[in-house]
């Protein structure tokens with residue numbers, strides 16, 4: 442698998458490409474499968490339909506890797522927090538973790554209830570072509586904790602930060618228990634057939650440097666180390682979004698560093714390129730306009746077109762109304778331009 446070779450720093454015949462949120466509303470096929478499933482969570486829990494939507498971007502875009510169709514929030518859901526996805530509003534938990542007693546009420550060994558995810562992984566792996574990789578994933582402990590504490594997406598992270606600065610012990614206890622769940626969760630995904638795993642730290646940018654290192658990166662590293670020690674051949678990919686100013690502090694035992702669109706690739710290469718394979722980082726909105734997309738690709742490849750060390754991706758997820766023709770052309774373009 443060219444994606445896995447590249448993720449492990451080996452030479453490949455071209456630069457592999459996939460796109461974050463490559464399965465989603467910009468594809469009419471996805472919208473049809475989702476309508477069949479009922480709700481978004483029903484889609485995540487339906488092994489047959491989750492397999493179908495995972496494979497859609499492989500067939501339509503011909504990307505080099507599939508990513509399991511699920512959501513980072515199924516872990517807090519199985520830890521005991523009822524979850525809803527409201528149309529146009531995003532995820533919402535009807536219960537939150539704000540106190541010691543809220544924390545104590547969380548279920549232990551939640552990963553054991555996520556069998557619908559492991560079943561989807563083995564079903565996808567069985568149907569996916571042998572030269573394409575399957576990526577498993579989870580959210581970072583910090584990003585999941587913010588959802589559990591706030592109850593929804595947030596612009597200010599008020600309750601999470603209040604806990605961080607007034608009751609750091611409780612926040613650490615919560616982060617530690619999420620971390621334990623995630624190590625087991627990713628391990629089960631690997632045993633079911635995932636070829637690589639990725640940790641999404643979408644709300645990394647909410648924290649100042651010292652808080653970030655203490656309350657998020659530390660736990661990202663812990664997960665990476667645990668997975669690498671048990672599964673050394675499985676690439677571990679970390680995506681901390683919005684921490685371009687902290688790059689020189691971000692080390693650990695992992696293989697691929699996901700670069701978001703706000704961090705110039707040249708800066709990421711200078712600070713981290715010698716240590717990790719870099720993944721990224723086309724600004725997704727460039728796909729609105731073909732010319733803007735072509736220019737963005739040129740910019741990235743002028744920094745990264747080498748025989749190793751790069752996986753092409755967007756710098757964050759696909760936007761629901763991006764034109765699919767541009768996504769299809771992007772894959773072909775990167776493949777042609779990086780052939781060696």
Ligand code: CP3
Nearest residue numbers: 461462463464465481508509510511512513531641643758
């Ligand atoms: O194709 C893929 O990348 C795989 C599937 C995937 C989804 N969510 C499907 C999804 C992955 C890897 C995620 C991760 C995820 N989920 C993250 C981390 C990555 C990131 O974007 O920063 C986060 C923060 C979430 C939480 C989440 N899930 C939000 C905030 C939302 C609502 C926003 C939106 O786009 O509506 C979701 C819902 C969600 N997860 C959708 C999809 C395809 C849209 C649901 C729908 O209406 O069909």
